[in-house]
Amino acid sequence: GEDVEQSLFLSVREGDSSVINCTYTDSSSTYLYWYKQEPGAGLQLLTYIFSNMDMKQDQRLTVLLNKKDKHLSLRIADTQTGDSAIYFCAVNKGGLTGGGNKLTFGTGTQLKVEL
Amino acid sequence: GAGVSQSPRYKVTKRGQDVALRCDPISGHVSLYWYRQALGQGPEFLTYFNYEAQQDKSGLPNDRFSAERPEGSISTLTIQRTEQRDSAMYRCASSMPQTGKIYFGSGTRLTVV
Numbered sequence: 001g002e003d004v005e006q007s008l009f010l011s012v013r014e015g016d017s018s019v020i021n022c023t024y025t026d027s028s029s030t031y032l033y034w035y036k037q038e039p040g041a042g043l044q045l046l047t048y049i050f051s052n053m054d055m056k057q058d059q060r061l062t063v064l065l066n067k068k069d070k071h072l073s074l075r076i077a078d079t080q081t082g083d084s085a086i087y088f089c090a091v092n093k094g095g096l097t098g099g100g101n102k103l104t105f106g107t108g109t110q111l112k113v114e115l
Numbered sequence: 116g117a118g119v120s121q122s123p124r125y126k127v128t129k130r131g132q133d134v135a136l137r138c139d140p141i142s143g144h145v146s147l148y149w150y151r152q153a154l155g156q157g158p159e160f161l162t163y164f165n166y167e168a169q170q171d172k173s174g175l176p177n178d179r180f181s182a183e184r185p186e187g188s189i190s191t192l193t194i195q196r197t198e199q200r201d202s203a204m205y206r207c208a209s210s211m212p213q214t215g216k217i218y219f220g221s222g223t224r225l226t227v228v
Contacts, residue, residue: 004157031215033215033217035219041221042119042206042219042220042221042222043158043206043208043219044219045216045217045218045219048215048216050215088157088158090157101146101148101210101215101217102148102160102163102171103148103150103158103160103217104160105157105158105159106157107155107156107157108155108156108157
């Protein structure tokens with residue numbers, strides 16, 4: 001089955017860039033996601049990328065996809081204390097029609113932003 | 116509604132009791148998903164619906180778990196004869212077909228004592 005792996009912890013200084021990495025095993029994944037989870041809150045969809053793209057940028061967020069290496073990364077520019085949270089990488093399997101959009105999540109990366 | 120709504124937010128139940136968790140998806144969303152998240156882990160897929168049809172229930176851990184979505188909108192996840200190992204955050208999500216956007220609710224924290 002699908003396996004998604006992330007490092008558990010990342011600490012950065014406020015104002016620096018953060019890079020959170022994710023590797024996955026299923027090359028048939030069509031959508032790849034980043035979700036943010038803050039204490040006591042739900043899972044917030046941050047961004048996602050379609051598998052035929054290499055990069056997607058959305059304000060301070062940049063997603064890079066290396067399909068050959070099955071590697072996904074999330075870069076947060078000018079990291080702020082409000083970015084402190086757990087970030088989950090997730091990938092789907094198969095197409096969006098009929099088979100649905102069933103996601104496999106990583107274990108999450110705890111981002112700590114220090115002053 | 117504005118987002119995916121789940122109730123109750125917290126549920127404490129005694130071992131052996133049945134519980135029903137409710138999910139109200141974003142208005143008009145065809146697909147509805149249930150996930151379970153243990154502490155320190157990512158969510159794990161349980162089941163999903165397109166409209167009222169349950170398309171995949173491969174993630175339900177055993178036959179004590181069931182889900183329904185009778186009118187293609189609100190869904191209920193039912194756990195019968197709860198056990199302590201059922202304690203977790205149960206998350207619901209919804210989406211439209213042909214899009215990549217899947218939105219999650221705030222979850223129901225279930226504690227079985």
